Amino acid sequence: MVAEHLAKAFDQDISQLRGLIAEMGGLAELAITEAMEALVKGAQPLADGVIARDKKIDALEAEVDQLVVRIIALRAPMADDLREIIASLKIAGILERIGDYAKNIAKRAARIEGRTQFEPLTLLPAMADIAASMVHDVLNAYGARDADLAREVMERDAKVDAFYDSIFRNMVSFMVENPSTITSAAHLLFVARNLERIGDHSTNIAEQVYFAATGGQLADRTDRPAN
Amino acid sequence: MRVGHPHDMTEYDAQGSSGMSARTPIPWPGMALAAMTLTMLNQTALPKLVLVLVGLFWLLSLWVEWLRPRPAPQMVERPTPNAPEQVTIGGIRASIEAMGFPLVVIDHSRVLAANQAARDTFGRHIIGQDARIALRHPDAVRLLDMADGESVTIRGLTGAGSLWQVTRRRIDAGHWAIELRDRTAEADISRAHTDFVANASHELRTPLASIIGYIETLVDTPEGMDPAMRLRFLNIVLSQAQRMQALVADLMSLSQLEAEKHDAPTEPVDMNALAQMVTASFAPLPGQRESRVCLTLPGDGVALTVQGDPRQLEQLLRNLVDNALKYGHHDTPVRVILDHTGADGRRPMAVLQVIDQGAGIAPDHLPHLTRRFYRTDPGRSQSAGGTGLGLAIVKHIVERHRGQLDIASEVGVGTCFTIRLPLTGARLNAV
Incomplete structure (x- = not known):
């Protein structure tokens, strides 16, 4: 629990900032799950909804930017407050990127043909579940200022990477065997890539949460071996 | 945020009973100035106008302090016995x-x-x-x-x-x-129901088809069949029926797990005792000198207690050891290691590892291992009597216990399953 500040207005600013980040996070989370649902089921209205809501994320990011500048200019925060504010600013940027990846997935929903008997499509939801759970948990870690949970989320990224490698190979062999589906399969490759990036960005948020909570930097992940 | 806090009331009460003057300071600056001017007036002969101005100034200062209109104090109603109680x-x-x-x-x-x-x-x-x-x-x-x-x-x-x-x-x-x-549980039950029906019908069809096939052959040739052949057929029917039985049992425990996954288990379970009991149950087969399963308990000798369901945790370890025995090389040991984290200030967890030395699992398969009916090698799994649900059950048990499951494997070396379960609060301090 962060100590109360003498200036109540400062507390309100920080509370408002954290609220905005949480709201962005909620939108990003929903964008991932709905984009995947739209992709798998071919639900175009759902995909359109995701694309339309991305504007809201962008608007919130701009609001966070303004608020952060105002807090720094007016209140000259120090120590853990400053860390918290800087981390929030960075997290807002990362969440906006995650929203973009989800929007990109939603845009590809319309380009998949022969959905019902398209086998690679069954591999993606499990990967999306892990990526979405990383985003979910890292936002919980942000809310609770929980450095341990942030570290756990970082460690989970290896699973998403393993999934990506597996799906990549599966997809390539599928394309070799079924050249007629290459267009659709290529789109799915990009979807897998987007999910992998979402996982990476969750670890970036985890780093910021850890930094805000402890003031330390998490050691960089050991790079996974190149394929 | 206070709503009708008692302090507010007492403060305004005191003010109301003892009047306003007790709290109002006398306008010292105005009086001092006036007195100074009066003494000066005795010595020098200032015009009357100055005297009048000073007098006015004094009166003004008095008005500022005493008579200025004030906002009425915000009185908080004292709750009378009949009035509804205030919300705090x-x-x-x-x-x-x-x-x-x-x-x-x-x-x-x-x-x-x-x-x-x-x-x-x-x-x-x-x-x-x-x-x-x-x-x-x-x-x-x-x-x-x-x-x-x-x-x-x-x-x-x-x-x-x-x-x-x-x-x-x-x-x-x-x-x-x-x-x-x-409303999660309600929504889940209906979904689990459809999943169960879909899985069950698909997986039971194969053994059922082969049982029907062999029995039809036996029925069609009442006297012409050679007894050795008939025995072979009956054995196949028996093993297929047993496979169906194992499958039904696994499907049942899986759907049971699905149903309870939202209520966290509450019983304290001694992991040391549980690990000892399960490893002891894999007794050496006749003809073998010692059991292939060897258990290592925590080095510092602490008893690890987790909140769990003892039956499910036993099933979890049994499934893992069973798998390790099946897929490890025949003459190699299966190591079960129980330990804990938390010494370095991180969240204390019981860590249970089951390690085999065998063919290992290709990295491609790792992410899918816990899916229902996912088999890396369908032929081998069925000959070993697997239902394809063992690891799905393990994953569900771990999830219900708020734990983590990690699988690491190297092809040609072996596989290591790591389960982390949160230790109960009491243990947390003692570690």
Whole structure:
């Protein structure tokens, strides 16, 4: 629990900032799950909804930017407050990127043909579940200022990477065997890539949460071996 | 945020009874100036106008202090015995605490109180923070701005697959209660039901087809069949029937797990004793000198207690050891290692590892291992008597116990399954 500040207005600013980040996070989370649902089921209205809501994320990011500048200019925060504010600013940027990846997935929903008997499509939801759970948990870690949970989320990224490698190979062999589906399969490759990036960005948020909570930097992940 | 706090009342009370003058300072600066001017007046002969001005100035200063119109003090009504009791946040906190569903009290933006169930669901950090920290789902954020009494059904509020009905109710001007009802279990049961039927019918069809095939052959040739051949057929029928039996048992425990996955188990389970019991049950086969399973208990000798369901934890370890024996090389040992983390200040967890030395699993397969009926090598799995559900069951048990499952494998070397389960609070301090 962060100590109360003498200036109540400062507390309100920080509370408002954290609220905005949480709201962005909620939108990003929903964008991932709905984009995947739209992709798998071919639900175009759902995909359109995701694309339309991305504007809201962008608007919130701009609001966070303004608020952060105002807090720094007016209140000259120090120590853990400053860390918290800087981390929030960075997290807002990362969440906006995650929203973009989800929007990109939603845009590809319309380009998949022969959905019902398209086998690679069954591999993606499990990967999306892990990526979405990383985003979910890292936002919980942000809310609770929980450095341990942030570290756990970082460690989970290896699973998403393993999934990506597996799906990549599966997809390539599928394309070799079924050249007629290459267009659709290529789109799915990009979807897998987007999910992998979402996982990476969750670890970036985890780093910021850890930094805000402890003031330390998490050691960089050991790079996974190149394929 | 205080609503009718007792202190406010006593303060205004004192003011009302002893009058205003007791608190009002005499206008010293004005009086001093006036006195100074009067003494000077005796010595020098100032015009009368100055005297009049000073007098006016003094009167003005008196007016400023005593007669200036003041805002009426905000009196808080003293609760009379007949009037309804005042609502205080402390009172609300106490009365919602024991409710069986999460309830959060908010003002215009912040969470003021959250009962036990809400703290369990969202964490205790939400109190005092912006309401969006707890309810960040876009539909929930929308609800925060909606009219009183509105209700929304939200999917994914507390993780994938969760389903909540969230209602906003007004307490008084400026305070609202957010009531959360968990509908996940109800939604899950219907889904689990369809899954079960789909899985069961698909997987039971194969052994059933072969049983029917062999029995038809036996029926069609009542006398012509050679006894050795008939015995072989009957053995195949028996083994297929046994396979179906194992499959039904696994499907049953899986659907049981699905049904209970939302109520965390509460029994304290001694992991040391459990590991010893399970490893001892894999007794050496006749003709073998010693068991292939060897157990290593924590080096520092602590007894690890987790909150769990002993039957399920036993099934978990049994499934893992069973797998390791099946897929490890025949003459190699299967190591079961029980240990704990938490010494370095991180969250204390019991760590259970089952390590075999065998062919290992290609990295491509690792992410899919815990899927139902996923087999890396269908032929081998069936000849070993696997149902394809063992690891799915392990994963579900770990999830129900709020633990983690990690699988590491190297082709040609072997596979290591690591389970981490949170240690109970009492153990946490002793470690």
